Structure formats: C-alpha cells, structure tokens
Amino acid sequence: MTASTANLPPPTFAEGLPGGRPSRQRLSPPLRMAQILDAALAVFHEKGFAASRIDDIALRAGLSKGGVYAHFDSKEEIFEALIDRSLTMPAGLDEAALAPGQMVTVDLLVERVIDPVYRLLARPETAMTLRLVVADGRQVQALVERWQRAVLDPFASAVERLVRRAVRQGSLGKGALTASPWLLMAPIAQVVLWQLMHGQGEGAPVTLEQQRRSHIALLREALAP
Amino acid sequence: MTASTANLPPPTFAEGLPGGRPSRQRLSPPLRMAQILDAALAVFHEKGFAASRIDDIALRAGLSKGGVYAHFDSKEEIFEALIDRSLTMPAGLDEAALAPGQMVTVDLLVERVIDPVYRLLARPETAMTLRLVVADGRQVQALVERWQRAVLDPFASAVERLVRRAVRQGSLGKGALTASPWLLMAPIAQVVLWQLMHGQGEGAPVTLEQQRRSHIALLREALAP
Amino acid sequence: MTASTANLPPPTFAEGLPGGRPSRQRLSPPLRMAQILDAALAVFHEKGFAASRIDDIALRAGLSKGGVYAHFDSKEEIFEALIDRSLTMPAGLDEAALAPGQMVTVDLLVERVIDPVYRLLARPETAMTLRLVVADGRQVQALVERWQRAVLDPFASAVERLVRRAVRQGSLGKGALTASPWLLMAPIAQVVLWQLMHGQGEGAPVTLEQQRRSHIALLREALAP
Amino acid sequence: MTASTANLPPPTFAEGLPGGRPSRQRLSPPLRMAQILDAALAVFHEKGFAASRIDDIALRAGLSKGGVYAHFDSKEEIFEALIDRSLTMPAGLDEAALAPGQMVTVDLLVERVIDPVYRLLARPETAMTLRLVVADGRQVQALVERWQRAVLDPFASAVERLVRRAVRQGSLGKGALTASPWLLMAPIAQVVLWQLMHGQGEGAPVTLEQQRRSHIALLREALAP
DNA sequence: CATGAATGAGCTTTCATTCAT
DNA sequence: CATGAATGAAAGCTCATTCAT
Numbered sequence: 007m008t009a010s011t012a013n014l015p016p017p018t019f020a021e022g023l024p025g026g027r028p029s030r031q032r033l034s035p036p037l038r039m040a041q042i043l044d045a046a047l048a049v050f051h052e053k054g055f056a057a058s059r060i061d062d063i064a065l066r067a068g069l070s071k072g073g074v075y076a077h078f079d080s081k082e083e084i085f086e087a088l089i090d091r092s093l094t095m096p097a098g099l100d101e102a103a104l105a106p107g108q109m110v111t112v113d114l115l116v117e118r119v120i121d122p123v124y125r126l127l128a129r130p131e132t133a134m135t136l137r138l139v140v141a142d143g144r145q146v147q148a149l150v151e152r153w154q155r156a157v158l159d160p161f162a163s164a165v166e167r168l169v170r171r172a173v174r175q176g177s178l179g180k181g182a183l184t185a186s187p188w189l190l191m192a193p194i195a196q197v198v199l200w201q202l203m204h205g206q207g208e209g210a211p212v213t214l215e216q217q218r219r220s221h222i223a224l225l226r227e228a229l230a231p
Numbered sequence: 232m233t234a235s236t237a238n239l240p241p242p243t244f245a246e247g248l249p250g251g252r253p254s255r256q257r258l259s260p261p262l263r264m265a266q267i268l269d270a271a272l273a274v275f276h277e278k279g280f281a282a283s284r285i286d287d288i289a290l291r292a293g294l295s296k297g298g299v300y301a302h303f304d305s306k307e308e309i310f311e312a313l314i315d316r317s318l319t320m321p322a323g324l325d326e327a328a329l330a331p332g333q334m335v336t337v338d339l340l341v342e343r344v345i346d347p348v349y350r351l352l353a354r355p356e357t358a359m360t361l362r363l364v365v366a367d368g369r370q371v372q373a374l375v376e377r378w379q380r381a382v383l384d385p386f387a388s389a390v391e392r393l394v395r396r397a398v399r400q401g402s403l404g405k406g407a408l409t410a411s412p413w414l415l416m417a418p419i420a421q422v423v424l425w426q427l428m429h430g431q432g433e434g435a436p437v438t439l440e441q442q443r444r445s446h447i448a449l450l451r452e453a454l455a456p
Numbered sequence: 457m458t459a460s461t462a463n464l465p466p467p468t469f470a471e472g473l474p475g476g477r478p479s480r481q482r483l484s485p486p487l488r489m490a491q492i493l494d495a496a497l498a499v500f501h502e503k504g505f506a507a508s509r510i511d512d513i514a515l516r517a518g519l520s521k522g523g524v525y526a527h528f529d530s531k532e533e534i535f536e537a538l539i540d541r542s543l544t545m546p547a548g549l550d551e552a553a554l555a556p557g558q559m560v561t562v563d564l565l566v567e568r569v570i571d572p573v574y575r576l577l578a579r580p581e582t583a584m585t586l587r588l589v590v591a592d593g594r595q596v597q598a599l600v601e602r603w604q605r606a607v608l609d610p611f612a613s614a615v616e617r618l619v620r621r622a623v624r625q626g627s628l629g630k631g632a633l634t635a636s637p638w639l640l641m642a643p644i645a646q647v648v649l650w651q652l653m654h655g656q657g658e659g660a661p662v663t664l665e666q667q668r669r670s671h672i673a674l675l676r677e678a679l680a681p
Numbered sequence: 682m683t684a685s686t687a688n689l690p691p692p693t694f695a696e697g698l699p700g701g702r703p704s705r706q707r708l709s710p711p712l713r714m715a716q717i718l719d720a721a722l723a724v725f726h727e728k729g730f731a732a733s734r735i736d737d738i739a740l741r742a743g744l745s746k747g748g749v750y751a752h753f754d755s756k757e758e759i760f761e762a763l764i765d766r767s768l769t770m771p772a773g774l775d776e777a778a779l780a781p782g783q784m785v786t787v788d789l790l791v792e793r794v795i796d797p798v799y800r801l802l803a804r805p806e807t808a809m810t811l812r813l814v815v816a817d818g819r820q821v822q823a824l825v826e827r828w829q830r831a832v833l834d835p836f837a838s839a840v841e842r843l844v845r846r847a848v849r850q851g852s853l854g855k856g857a858l859t860a861s862p863w864l865l866m867a868p869i870a871q872v873v874l875w876q877l878m879h880g881q882g883e884g885a886p887v888t889l890e891q892q893r894r895s896h897i898a899l900l901r902e903a904l905a906p
Numbered sequence: 907c908a909t910g911a912a913t914g915a916g917c918t919t920t921c922a923t924t925c926a927t
Numbered sequence: 928c929a930t931g932a933a934t935g936a937a938a939g940c941t942c943a944t945t946c947a948t
Contacts, residue, residue, distance in 0.1 A: 032911055032947060054367065056281030059938065073912050075940065140427045141366035142279060150428060182449035188437065189445055192417035199420045202365045202427075203375065212413065220411035227407045228453055263928090285922065297925085298929050306922065482926060482932055504817065506731030509917065523933050525919070590877045591816035592729060600878065632899035638887065639895055642867035649870045652815045652877075653825065662863065670861035677857045678903055713907090735943065747946085748908050756943065 031068070039077050042067045043091060046084045051134040055085060055142035082146065085138075089149045092135040110172035112229050115190075116222055119165055123194055124218045133201045140202055162188060179231040193221040264302050267292045268316060271309045276359035280310060280367035307371065310363075314374045317360045317382075335397035337454050340415075341447055344390055348419055349443045358426045365427060387413060404456040418446040481518070489527050492517045493541060496534045501584035505535055505592035532596065535588075539599045542585040560622035562679050565640075566672055569615055573644055574668045583651045590652055612638060629681040643671040714752050717742045718766060721759045726809035730760060730817035760817070764824045767810045767832075785847035787904050790865075791897055794840055798869055799893045808876045815877055837863060854906040868896040 033041070045066035049058045060081060064074045078084045108114075126132050143150035169187040172178040183189055197217055200210060212220075270291035274283045285306060289299045303309045333339075351357045368375035394412040397403040408414050422442055425435060437445075483491070495516035499508045510531060514521045528534045558564075576582045593600035619637040622628040633639050647667055650660060662670075720741035724733045735756060739749045753759045783789075801807045818825035844862040847853040858864055872892055875885060887895075 030912055030946070035911085038911080052369070054279065054281055054369065056279055060940085061938080069911090070913050071939090072914065072941080076911055079940095081939070140424075143428060144277070144279065145282065154428070182445060182452045185448070186437075186441075186445040188421070189418055189449055192421045193414055195420035195424045196413070196417045199365075199424060203368060203379070212411075216411075220407060220414055223410070224407035224414055224453070228449070260928090284920085294928095295930050296921095296923090297931065300923070301928055304923095485932085488932080502819070504729065504731055504819065506729055510919085511917085519932090520934050521918090522920085522935065526932055529919095531918070590874075593878060594727070594729065595732065604878070632895060632902045635898070636887075636891075636895035638871070639868055639899055642871045643864055645870035645874045646863070646867045649815075649874060653818060653829070662861075666861075670857060670864055673860070674857035674864055674903070678899065710907090734941085744907095745909050746942095746944090747910065750944070751907055754944095 035077060038067075038069070038073075039087070042069075042074055042077060042084065043088055047088055047131065047134050047138070050085070050088070050138050050142070055081075055138070055145065085142070085146060086149055088135070089139065089146075089153055092131075092153075109175060109177055110168055111177050112226055115168065115172075115229075116225065119168070119190075120194075120218070120222060120225070123191075124197075124214065127194070127197055127201070128214060130206060133206050136198060137202055165190060176231060178229045181228055183225070183228045190225065193217060193224070260302065263292075263294075263298075264312070267294075267299055267302055267309065268313055272313055272356065272359050272363070275310070275313070275363050275367070280306075280363070310367070310371060311374055313360070313363065314371075314378055317356075317378070334402055335393055335400060336402050337451055340393065340397070340454075341450065344393070344415075345419075345443070345447060345450070348416070349422075349439065352419070352422055352426070353439060355431060358431050361423060362427055387416075390415060401456060403454045406453055408450070408453045415450065418442060418449070485527060488517075488519070488523075489537070492519075492524055492527060492534065493538055497538055497581065497584050497588070500535065500538070500588050500592070505531075505588070505595065535592070535596060536599055538585070539589065539596075539603055542581070542603075559625060559627055560618055561627050562676055565618065565622070565679075566675065569618070569640075570644075570668070570672060570675070573641075574647075574664065577644070577647055577651070578664060580656060583656050586648060587652055612641075615640060626681060628679045631678055633675070633678045640675065643667060643674070710752065713742075713744075713748075714762070717744075717749055717752055717759065718763055722763055722806065722809050722813070725760070725763070725813050725817070730756075730813070760813075761824055763810070763813065764828055767806075767828070784852055785843055785850060786852050787901055790843065790847070790904075791900065794843070794865075795869075795893070795897060795900070798866070799872075799889065802869070802872055802876070803889060805881060808881050811873060812877055837866075840865060851906060853904045856903055858900070858903045865900065868892060868899070 042063065046058075046063045049062045049066060052058075053062075058081075060071050060074055063084070064071045067074065074084075078087065139150055139153060166187045169178065169184055169190070173180060173184050178184055197214065204210065267288065271283075271288045274287045274291060277283075278287070283306075285296050285299055288309070289296045292299065299309075303312065364375055364378060391412045394403065394409055394415070398405060398409050403409055422439060429435065492513065496508075496513045499512045499516060502508075503512070508531075510521050510524055513534070514524045517524065524534075528537065589600055589603060616637045619628065619634055619640070623630060623634050628634055647664065654660065717738065721733075721738045724737045724741060727733075728737075733756075735746050735749055738759070739746045742749065749759075753762065814825055814828060841862045844853065844859055844865070848855060848859050853859055872889065879885065
C-alpha cells in the first residue's frame with residue numbers, strides 16, 4: 007500500500023490559524039508526496055484540474071506553494087502521479103480473476119469479480135480518481151490510455167476468459183450475457199455514471215448495495231445453465 | 232427546435248479558404264447565438280470549461296471576442312445557455328415514453344425507448360453535452376440538477392411506468408429486470424462511459440451497433456414472459 | 457526610419473498620478489510597439505535583461521502589463537525585436553563605405569568611416585543597444601551572431617577594402633595600420649568599452665570629441681604615405 | 682595569491698564518476714570559499730548575475746545550497762567577493778608599471794606593459810571577470826568603481842607617467858600616441874570587446890597572438906623617436 | 907559545517923471582461 | 928453589433944533565503 011496521510015499527528019492549534027508559526031514541518035519526501043497527492047485528489051475532484059490552484063493543494067497538504075514544487079515539477083506532474091498511483095491500486099482484481107482450475111460458477115464470479123468492484127466503488131478515492139480521468143483525461147490523453155491498458159483491458163479480458171471457461175464447463179448457460187461478456191459489468195457502468203454526476207451516495211435513488219443486489223440477481227437469472 | 236446553424240447561407244468564397252477572414256456579417260441575434268453556442272459546445276467539449284478561452288469560441292464562431300460579449304454576458308452564461316438548449320433537445324424521448332394505451336411488448340420497448348436513445352448517442356452533439364455535464368457539472372451544480380429533473384428523471388420514470396404496466400399486462404415476465412427497471416438501461420451507461428473516456432467511436436472495441444444488438448438480445452432473453 | 461515616440465502628446469496630469477483614470481489610450485499597434493521597445497531598451501539597459509520586469513517596461517511605455525503582452529508574446533521576444541530594430545539602424549555606414557571610384561585619402565576615411573561611427577556612438581540608443589548585446593547576448597546568442605553578420609562583419613570588410621584600395625592607389629602609406637586594417641578602429645573599441653562600463657559621458661576622463669580628435673591625429677600620422 | 686582550487690586533493694574515485702556524489706567533505710573555510718568563488722565566477726559568466734542560481738553555484742562547487750550560505754550571506758556578497766578577489770589578482774601589472782629609474786624604450790614598454798596585459802587576457806579567469814564587471818556592474822556600481830580606482834586608474838596613470846618620462850628622455854618620439862598615452866592600449870580594448878561578445882577564442886578572425894604582434898608593430902612605428 | 911525541505915515574495919504569463927472606435 | 932487594444936486579477940512557477948535535522 008502507498009504511504010498515506012491517515013495517521014499523521016493532527017496540526018496544532020496555532021498552525022491552523024493564519025499567522026500561526028508555520029512550524030516548517032520537515033517530512034520525508036515519500037510522506038509529503040503522499041500528502042500532496044491526497045490533497046490534490048480532493049481538490050481536483052472538487053474543482054476539476056484546470057480550476058484547481060496549486061495554492062489550494064498546498065494549503066490542504068499543509069505546506070506552502072513552493073513546498074509543493076519541491077516535490078513535483080508542475081501541476082500536470084501531480085495529475086500524472088495521481089493517475090499513476092491509482093494504476094496499481096485495484097491490485098486485487100486481476101490476480102483474483104486469474105482463478106485456479108476449479109469450477110467457475112455464478113457464485114465464484116460474484117465473489118471474485120463483482121463484489122471486489124463494488125467494494126472498490128465504495129471507496130471515495132476510487133470515485134474521485136474516476137471522475138478525474140473522465141473529466142480531465144482529455145488534457146493528458148496518454149495517461150488515460152496507459153491506465154486503460156494497464157487496468158481496464160486486463161480486467162476485461164480476465165472476465166471474458168473466466169466466462170468462456172465456465173461455458174465450456176457447462177456451469178453457465180449460453181445466452182446474451184455469455185455471448186457478450188462485457189455486458190456482465192453494465193450495471194457497474196450505471197453506478198459509475200451516477201457517481202460521476204453526483205458524487206458518492208448523495209441522495210442516490212438507489213443505494214450502492216441495492217444496485218449490487220439487483221445486479222447479482224440479474225446475473226443469476228441470465229447466467230443460469 | 233432551437234435556432235441552429237444547419238441552414239445558414241454558405242460561407243462566401245473567401246471564408247472557405249484557409250486564412251479567409253470570417254464573416255463580420257451582422258447576423259440576426261438568434262442565428263449568432265446559435266453559432267456561438269455551437270462553437271462553445273465544441274470548444275468546451277474539447278478542452279473543458281475552465282481551459283476554454285472565449286477567444287477560441289469566438290474564432291470558431293467566426294467573430295471576435297467582443298462580438299461574443301455582445302450576445303452573452305459571461306463565459307458561464309454561455310455554459311448555462313448550452314445546458315438550457317440541451318434541455319429541450321432530446322425531443323424523441325419524452326414523446327416516445329408517453330406511450331399509448333396499447334400492449335407493451337419487448338418490441339415496443341425497443342422501438343420507443345432503446346432505439347431512440349441509441350440514435351441520440353450516435354449524434355456528436357449528445358456526446359459532447361454529456362461530457363460537459365459530467366466533467367464540468369460540479370461548477371454549475373444547480374444547472375446539472377435542473378437537467379436531471381427536466382430530462383433524466385422524467386425519462387426514467389416513464390420507462391418504469393411502461394415496464395410496470397407491461398408486467399401487469401403479462402406481456403413481460405417477472406424477473407430481476409422488471410423488479411429493478413432501471414437496469415434495463417445499464418448497457419447504455421456502458422456506451423456513455425466509453426464515449427466519455429474516448430470520444431465517439433474512436434477505436435472502440437465494440438461498435439455502437441453491436442452494443443445495441445447485444446443489449447436488445449439481453450432484453451429479449453431477460454424479459455421474456 | 458522606425459516609428460518612434462518622439463512626437464506623441466505628453467500624458468495628461470491625471471494620467472501621471474496613481475489612481476488617475478488610465479485613459480485606455482488605444483494606439484495603433486506599430487506606434488505602441490515602438491513605445492514598448494523604447495521603454496524596453498531603457499529598462500533593459502538600466503537593469504539588464506534578467507532583472508527587468510515587464511511591469512517596468514509597461515509602466516514606462518504607458519500601459520499595463522497585459523497591454524504589453526498584446527503586442528509581444530514574451531519578454532524574450534521584446535529583446536529580439538529590440539536587436540532586430542537596431543539591426544537596420546546604422547544603415548548609413550556600409551553604403552557610405554562602398555565609396556565610388558575616387559581617390560581614398562585619410563580625409564575620406566575620416567569623413568566616411570570614422571566620423572559616422574563617432575556620431576553613432578554619441579546617440580544614447582546606440583550605447584544602450586551595445587550594452588544589451590554585450591551584457592545579455594549570451595542568452596540569445598543566435599541574435600547576437602545575426603547582428604554580427606548583418607552589421608559588424610560587412611562594415612569591417614568594407615573598411616578593409618577601402619584601405620587596400622588606398623594602398624594600391626598610393627594615397628596611404630604601407631605600415632602596421634594598413635597591414636592590419638582592423639586596428640584602424642581600435643580607439644573606437646576603447647570608447648565603446650568605456651561606455652559599457654560607465655554609461656555615456658558620465659565623468660569620462662576624456663570626451664568623446666577629444667577621443668575622436670586623438671584618433672584622427674593618430675590616423676593621419678600612421679597612415680601618411 | 683588568493684587561496685585557489687588548483688592544488689586540492691584529487692577527488693575520490695566515486696566523485697570522479699558521473700553521478701558520483703560530490704565531497705560532503707568539510708574543507709577549511711578558505712578552501713571552500715575559493716571553490717565557491719571559482720564556481721560562481723563560471724556560473725555568473727555563463728548566465729549573468731541575475732540569471733544565475735545559487736543552486737548552480739553550489740552544484741559546481743560540489744556542495745549544497747545551504748553549504749554556500751554557510752560561507753556567504755547572500756548572492757550579492759558572492760559577487761562582491763568575486764570582484765574583491767580580482768582586485769589583487771592582476772599582480773603582474775602594477776609592479777611592472779612601477780618601473781625603475783632606467784631608460785624607457787618601446788621594448789621596455791612592451792615587456793612591462795603590453796605583454797603582461799596580453800598574458801592576462803589569455804587567462805579565462807580574466808575574461809570572465811571582465812564580462813562580469815561590464816555586464817552586471819550596473820547593479821553593483823560601487824564595486825565597479827572601486828575596481829576601476831584600484832586597478833584600472835593606477836595602471837593607466839602608471840602608463841602615462843612611463844610615457845611622459847620616455848618622451849622627456851627622448852627615447853620615444855613626440856606624436857599622437859605620446860600626446861594621448863591612453864591610445865596606446867586601444868588595440869587591447871578591441872580584444873576585450875571581442876571576448877565580451879564571443880567568449881575566449883571561439884572562432885575569432887584574429888588570434889590573440891596576431892593581435893599582439895600587430896599591436897606591437899603599430900607601437901614601434903608610431904613611437905619611434 | 908552541511909543538507910535539503912520549506913517559505914514567501916516576486917515574476918512571467920494568461921485571460922475574462924471592458925470599452926473607445 | 929463588431930472589433931481588438933487595454934485592463935487587472937489571478938495563477939503557475941522560480942528562487943534567494945531560512946532553518947530543523
């Protein structure tokens with residue numbers, strides 16, 4: 007797991023006030039970079055890349071503008087580092103998908119593919135990163151494509167391979183879903199889209215959990231042998 | 232339909248040439264505004280709201296910066312007008328959803344709901360607007376919500392009503408899809424997501440048409456009585 | 457001659473004061489550019505390229521920082537335009553040096569070569585530009601070389617040709633100066649060097665006029681047939 | 682002579698390799714300061730005072746930014762120390778000028794005045810310092826004047842005294858050069874100017890040695906009794 | 907002494923907006 | 928209405944300087 011900000015000591019009272027002695031905390035670069043990236047994710051997510059000011063990121067990360075530039079050469083580099091960090095993040099997926107020689111049932115599919123993705127979507131970090139990629143990816147298209155190739159594509163083909171094997175094994179019935187395995191994930195696209203437009207869980211007409219249950223119900227129905 | 236640029240007089244010879252000075256004609260305000268909105272949509276879509284310059288929009292609309300300000304008071308006002316315009320745009324949908332008293336079959340659903348949406352998605356304008364709303368909606372949240380209430384929600388409940396009626400009529404079987412009618416549209420979310428990340432049809436692994444067929448196949452299977 | 461600032465109306469009293477209505481004078485681009493270049497020359501000369509702020513140039517040119525950027529894309533572009541402008545300036549020299557078929561005497565040399573150069577050196581603009589080229593030329597080496605090739609080199613060889621012809625004609629005696637014609641201009645290098653270090657005429661131990669007379673005296677002596 | 686870098690212990694093996702971390706040795710202050718000044722001279726010469734970064738100087742001197750500040754309080758102080766160091770530097774000159782009671786001939790003039798200066802000009806350090814003084818002297822005018830008073834003026838009057846004595850002795854003829862003794866050095870100004878604009882010896886049309894010979898030839902001719 | 911993270915003032919550049927023409 | 932020079936408020940970035948380690 008990446009270095010994170012979670013268990014840092016909270017800033018003292020004085021530091022929080024304007025004019026309070028800035029304390030000039032010297033952190034190790036990896037720690038600082040993690041802090042900055044955390045801050046950047048939040049700010050980018052809130053305002054979008056172009057409208058985000060380095061000052062905002064710096065403030066949120068607890069240092070000064072110049073301090074940010076001691077660790078990243080430009081705003082764009084921060085963006086790239088952010089995407090890069092999320093590149094390795096959903097590590098659980100592809101290894102999990104590379105299932106052993108056992109029987110591939112709907113249950114297995116749910117446990118190894120569907121559930122992990124919903125768990126991922128429940129994390130604020132994931133939603134934020136997705137929003138970043140979609141909203142501002144155009145400006146840094148190369149990165150988005152790298153992300154796609156490194157994360158999305160492998161995941162998609164892993165799912166496809168799983169399904170084909172299951173059909174061969176007879177544990178899943180032939181039908182529209184097994185003919186076009188990518189449709190299996192469609193309800194997840196709905197969730198993502200919703201999150202993109204509204205942020206996480208704010209007054210969604212359908213809970214993430216409800217959506218997950220409906221999704222699984224659909225799968226059981228449509229994939230029954 | 233709103234005033235559009237479609238049936239404008241063709242550009243004069245000079246304008247057609249690269250480097251040819253654009254119009255400087257005094258057009259009727261509605262026409263000019265339509266031109267400007269068209270240009271703004273394209274530019275916003277390409278660079279995002281914050282990174283778009285009024286100059287770009289003006290250039291693309293064939294007039295100068297000052298000219299734009301003769302019609303809109305601010306950049307944000309252009310954005311709002313853009314969303315407003317798209318509020319009435321997807322004309323095909325609501326009429327379709329207001330189905331008659333007749334029997335609701337899968338075929339009807341496809342013809343009145345699914346197909347119109349795919350037709351909409353095939354239009355560049357739709358993709359652009361969607362991208363705008365998702366990428367830059369946060370800044371003008373109120374507008375996005377208005378759009379949601381005016382377009383998405385009515386459409387969603389229309390579909391829901393259709394499905395419930397069909398189930399009552401026995402023309403659709405009970406199942407996961409009829410229990411959670413919004414799942415009906417899930418594959419469309421997939422298409423939209425893809426378009427958001429890559430623009431229209433550039434090297435998509437699956438054609439819009441393929442996706443539509445798979446989608447319909449799934450519906451026939453899962454909705455069969 | 458280039459557009460210059462010389463006969464512009466002086467700024468009104470109010471404009472000179474802070475807070476005075478900025479008047480938003482709209483000048484034609486060539487006029488403004490000349491103003492800006494004049495200002496830039498003064499400022500660069502005073503502080504050097506790197507230490508000069510666009511604000512200074514703008515203030516001196518009578519507009520705002522942003523206004524400068526409406527005419528030049530960057531500070532460096534101003535520098536280049538400045539050198540370019542002085543590139544054509546000493547036009548009188550090389551044509552003059554291309555003397556007719558007549559006898560080349562010391563008097564002619566003085567009248568056609570030495571005097572024009574001293575007249576040039578008496579102009580503040582020349583001194584400033586020279587200082588710029590020497591002090592900050594390293595950063596924009598290509599420009600300096602262009603200047604050298606376009607101005608200095610042609611002048612030097614013109615002088616050389618003149619002297620050789622004179623020696624052939626017998627109107628100048630053979631000696632160290634005619635063997636190495638570039639030495640003819642050496643005292644001028646002294647003047648330039650002095651100006652580089654002190655600016656024009658501020659407490660120079662020797663007047664420009666004195667230096668000129670001594671220079672000519674030396675030439676008469678050393679070039680006598 | 683001031684402490685210099687010349688006879689430092691050779692760098693350790695690792696330092697000699699590209700990427701090898703530099704010293705981090707604790708050197709004696711005078712040595713360190715000499716290193717830093719050497720580095721500063723090179724950097725200032727290359728980029729000018731304003732465009733030079735302390736980081737560059739530190740890197741070149743083999744320590745870190747903070748290390749530089751352990752020895753100098755500010756960038757300007759480095760500059761001043763640099764000029765100060767060059768104040769005593771041209772040792773050859775003043776002693777030479779303090780000629781004995783003997784006969785002052787052209788040969789003596791050459792040997793005691795002209796040649797030492799050309800030897801000085803052949804040293805990279807001299808060229809660099811001159812460039813510094815000319816290019817950035819304006820910012821630290823006081824220093825330049827000090828340099829002038831301490832080095833140039835004494836040298837100039839020494840030369841003048843020499844010449845006057847020689848004329849009185851009859852060993853030099855009366856003429857333009859003895860009337861205006863400063864003209865004696867004019868060709869040297871040419872060399873300096875050239876070095877200022879191009880750096881040392883890069884593709885100069887005339888060698889330093891050639892220039893020296895021509896210079897001396899001219900002197901013999903013009904100073905002959 | 908040396909290091910290098912951090913500060914903060916200052917600079918270049920951009921751009922929405924205004925307005926004289 | 929249209930133009931485009933001009934304004935002015937940011938915003939990105941740099942770098943001399945400080946100081947905890």
